[in-house]
Amino acid sequence: MTYFEDLTPYRYWPNSTETAVNIGWLGSGEPFPTGDVPAEVVPALLRLVAKGPVNLTRGFHKCEFCAEPPYPVLMHLGEQEIALGNGEVRVTGENGTVYAAPTLLPHYIQAHRYQPPSRSPTPSSPYHQPESAPVTRTLKVSQGVRSQPRRGRVPRPSARLRQTMQGRAR
Numbered sequence: 001m002t003y004f005e006d007l008t009p010y011r012y013w014p015n016s017t018e019t020a021v022n023i024g025w026l027g028s029g030e031p032f033p034t035g036d037v038p039a040e041v042v043p044a045l046l047r048l049v050a051k052g053p054v055n056l057t058r059g060f061h062k063c064e065f066c067a068e069p070p071y072p073v074l075m076h077l078g079e080q081e082i083a084l085g086n087g088e089v090r091v092t093g094e095n096g097t098v099y100a101a102p103t104l105l106p107h108y109i110q111a112h113r114y115q116p117p118s119r120s121p122t123p124s125s126p127y128h129q130p131e132s133a134p135v136t137r138t139l140k141v142s143q144g145v146r147s148q149p150r151r152g153r154v155p156r157p158s159a160r161l162r163q164t165m166q167g168r169a170r
Helices: 041-051 105-112 159-169
Strands: 073-077 080-084 088-092 098-102
Touching: 041 073, 041 080, 041 088, 041 105, 073 105
Parallel strands: none
Antiparallel strands: 073 080, 088 098
């Protein structure tokens, strides 16, 4: 995956006109902060991914940090299985800053303990809030912030197709 330092201007799509800030664009060989993240964050991010990612790609990125990365990376939200690594999500912080993140972000947090930036000295982060302010209140999809129109959802691969893809990935 393409690496971008946290809180730098979003530049993944070259012709993008949106003003967003990068969060969670991790790459192998690049250090990233680790630590505890409130339990509500991963389910809230998975709901965003399930609701509809933006800037979908034709394939899936593998996790560069897993010893034997699944393809695609799958996570569960209740009974729903969600494929990650084929698009982006947008989150608007309390101060109106739009954060752009790859859909692999919930996996990075849960499996690799990635810790998104804290509130200070940087702009307000949608991930870290005081305990009195639930994270899920600030995790919301940005309305009208898409650098490209969504062309449709990429269907989740069938169990047979996932087995085939995993066999080829090895």
